[in-house]
Amino acid sequence: MQIVFHHSQQLARGIYAFWFMPEHPYRFIAGQYAQLRVPHMADSRGDTRWLTLFNAPSEPLLSFTVKIPPRHSSYKRALLALRPGDTATLSEAIGDFVAPKDRTIPIVFVVGGIGIAPVRSIVADLHQRRDKRPLTLLYFVGSRAELLQEPLFSDYGLIYKPIITKQEGRLTPQEVLQLVGDPAGKLLFISGPQPLAEPLWHDLQTQGVSRDQLVLDYFPGYS
Secondary structure, three states: OEEEEEEEEEEEOOEEEEEEEEOOOOOOOOOOEEEEEOOOOOOOOOOEEEEEEOOOOOOOOEEEEEEOOOOOOHHHHHHHHOOOOOEEEEOOOEOOOOOOOOOOOOEEEEEEHHHHHHHHHHHHHHHHOOOOOOEEEEEEEOOHHHOOOHHHHHHHOOEEEEEEHHHHOOOOHHHHHHHHOOOOOOEEEEEEEHHHHHHHHHHHHHOOOOHHHEEEEEEOOOO
16 A cells, blocks of 8 residues: 655654655554565665554554664665655555453563663554553653653553663563563553564573463664
8 A cells, every 4th residue: 555654753763753644544463563565775684574553443643662772774864855745555464462352451561771662652652542452561762852642651550560671670580570560361462672682582482481471572783
């Protein structure tokens, strides 16, 4: 589907949201991701990336949040160079990082950095639909300036535990479980950069958390 660039917004140092208008209503479930193609003279990694939708399904504009380091790919240069009216192409959304149908199941989001994108989509969707659920957010960032969407999380009323890793250091799975509390009956949604999220997913299983309780969405290290 063709989408039209609307505007971008710098959310924090090196973190940007890019907003697009779809040519017709785009159907997806909050928390899913899709392939975004931005035509340009691409480097060897091509002109397409898998990106998680940042917006709630009811919002009119589609959004993607991207971390852009000082040295970055042609793809991210192309994103930064977009001007209103420029077009891109979006695939159908896929992914299982979505809220369960059972509204009574407690959810604990264990999120690192840019992994907040699907959580923002899910919480915004639940908030707009007045779907109140038992949610906890453990949000790991390098500095306080990198914490995103705090007003939304406050308005929803979830249990919010920001952890500044430059102060606390890298947390072990044991420390994560201390923050989670008894995991029995809970779903743990783990989202973040692949070097953080995937090992944590494995390590929590070695600590006795059932694989059925873990939902993983890691972000590859696109530069």
